Amino acid sequence: MSLHLGENIPAGGIPVLYSFRRCPYAMRARLAIHAAGLQLEHREILLRDKAPEFLDASPKGTVPVVVAPSGVIEESLDIMLWALTQNDPENWLQNRNDSLDLIAQNDGPFKTALDRYKYANRHDNDPETWRALGSGTLENYDSILAQNAYLLGNQPRLADMAIFPFVRQFANTDRAWFDAQPWPHLLRWLNGHLTSPRFTAIMMKYPKWQAGDPPTLAPSA
Ligand SMILES: N[C@@H](CCC(=O)N[C@@H](CS)C(=O)NCC(=O)O)C(=O)O
Structure with a gap:
């Protein structure tokens, strides 16, 4: 977990997820966040037009990325483990x-x-x-x-x-x-x-995020 939070320190302690709907790495992160019962501020990224705030948080520029109060998580598997170690009601971490x-x-x-x-x-x-x-x-x-x-x-x-x-x-x-x-x-x-239903929930469509947009919490309740 790297710690260059820059201007991305999440307001109100709600972590931010930078995601791209069709990316399989982002899908796995969203699945684990859903299973853990977490809600994050969802920021939809376009790979061909990446928001500067996203690149500030994670200069390598791949999705998914979580910006949490504890730091930036830049790998999809680490995001899954981060979510599931908080709450794993279906025991995904068994074996x-x-x-x-x-x-x-x-x-x-x-x-x-x-x-x-x-x-x-x-x-x-x-x-x-x-x-x-x-x-x-x-x-x-x-x-x-x-x-x-x-x-x-x-x-x-x-x-x-x-x-x-x-x-x-x-x-x-x-x-x-x-x-x-x-x-x-x-x-x-x-x-x-x-x-x-879980896959349907995590495949909801969101417009491209830009700074100043009101926060979108996902998955939605
Ligand atoms: N090892 C990374 C790989 C993530 C990755 O490669 N994501 C692709 C999209 S599916 C990406 O962001 N590519 C950057 C680009 O296309 O500019 C992870 O597990 O999170």
Whole structure:
């Protein structure tokens, strides 16, 4: 946690979340904030036009970022842990180290394959090779989910919530192809998350934030 709070010291002690609706890292942060029952001041960022106050708080310029009275949290996983260590009514932190192992695999090799598949033009490469690499991870999830409702047993844990936004992105890259794969358990798991009231709540649309806007608290009660 870095401590360059600058002009961002939250008024009234309510932490600020800088977020971008479609970012899977921001989604996982919002999911944990929702599960913890916290409300933050939501500031919607556009990646192509970042608010200077956001860059002041976190010069590396990636979302999500939380500005709390105790400091700035600049990594999505740290934001999840920050929220859940305050309140974890659904025990997402149970088997925490097993979750962290799966998340490291997601954020490393799977995310690399996802980016090169999804943004093949940007990377000038063969998307099918990267799709096949990512599919190895998804096949593994499907076989785990054939045994259990969730990745680490019969209740959702940190791993499920940190990972499904990335599987969603992989699926949406070519939905027809994804739906044709022999991954019924993975599909059930993904659809369960995507149709949950929690996901609907954290995908609410907000206009781009700018300094001087009245505070928007999210998730809304
Ligand atoms: N390791 C960071 C990664 C966050 C990240 O890369 N977010 C993307 C959006 S999904 C971003 O802000 N990119 C900066 C940009 O596109 O300018 C985390 O876990 O929070």
